[in-house]
Amino acid sequence: MATLAMTYRISLYSKRTDCVLIWSYCDYAGEIPGIMKTFVIFVTLFALAACADECYKDVVAACNPTLSKQLAGIANCNAKYGGxxxxxxxxxxxxxxxxxxxxxxxxxxxxxxxxxxxxxxxxxxxxxxxxxxxxxxxxxxxxxxxxxxxxxxxxxxxxxxxxxxxxxxxxxxxxxxxxxxxxxxxxxxxxxxxxxxxxxxxxxxxxxxxxxxxxxxxxxxxxxxxxxxxxxxxxxxxxxxxxxxxxxxxxxxxxxxxx
CATH class of the missing domain: 1.20.1260.10 (Ferritin, core subunit, four-helix bundle)
Structure with a gap:
């Protein structure tokens, strides 16, 4: 049975609502298997949507075990939008x-x-x-x-x-x-x-x-x-x-x- 050599790499870049996610899963030839291409696209789109949730990111940061007392940091969880x-x-x-x-x-x-x-x-x-x-x-x-x-x-x-x-x-x-x-x-x-x-x-x-x-x-x-x-x-x-x-x-x- 042929042994597959796999590499796994995730890179996440965030600046306000802009994110880039790179997820590589390669065989010996460095190619991404067909079934994984669909998975890569799905995960990428999901990451882009999640990065736009400013309120969600504030809550995650506030609920961090090391920052649990800083609930005042959820400044974006309000009804303000537009002008x-x-x-x-x-x-x-x-x-x-x-x-x-x-x-x-x-x-x-x-x-x-x-x-x-x-x-x-x-x-x-x-x-x-x-x-x-x-x-x-x-x-x-x-x-x-x-x-x-x-x-x-x-x-x-x-x-x-x-x-x-x-x-x-x-x-x-x-x-x-x-x-x-x-x-x-x-x-x-x-x-x-x-x-x-x-x-x-x-x-x-x-x-x-x-x-x-x-x-x-x-x-x-x-x-x-x-x-x-x-x-x-x-x-x-x-x-x-x-x-x-x-x-x-x-x-x-x-x-x-x-x-």
Missing amino acids: IQELQPDLQRFANHLFFRSFDFLLMATHYGNYIKNRPGFEKLFRGLSDSLWSDGIETIKYITTRGGQMNLNNIAKDLQDEELTSPSLELYEMQSIAKALDVEKKLALQAFDLHKSASGKKHESHDPEIAHHLEEEFMEKHRDTIRELAGHSRDLSVLLSGPDASLALYLFDQHLQK
Whole structure:
């Protein structure tokens, strides 16, 4: 019986997700037997797939008997993928902007709900806007955490910080308050557009179609309808106040807002 001389050699090279596996099984002539060729291909493909598992590699390293106490090393075992890491600060600022404006609308609602102004229709309008923006802010925080990120309530845009230092009065007349609300909603819509542009762009670090889709579903349609409603209110109120009896027209408009 002929004796086979066999050589066995494994070489594994890994750099992030790129691996090369060489497995040789030779006879006297140095040739790989036919049945082993299929086995070599299978093992090679399996090794290439395994090398792409960053979370798995972290766990293997953390569970090593000599490193069993270093479980903090599984940094890649999270829900982050795509451009969430790059866009997370922008999403945080967007959520904080929503909260700021929610409180502004709440103050405006309180102004119209007191016994002096006594405009329950305007109070209802601005309280509804406040509740809507508050819900949008909570939804944004939930989305950030769903994608593996975390919320930072101190990440506030510079223009908002400057605005808070000036402490602008929100005790406005009816026409002014609707104009203010319209400007606020437009600014929020444009901020959502900027986020969508970053997520839909060609920049690899921030490209994330899932974030773009979320913005479209949760914010853009809602902002469109709110802006249209406020624009209609401003137009109608402008026409009514230009009539012969502005006080009566304003009262009737407030009654209309209560419906």
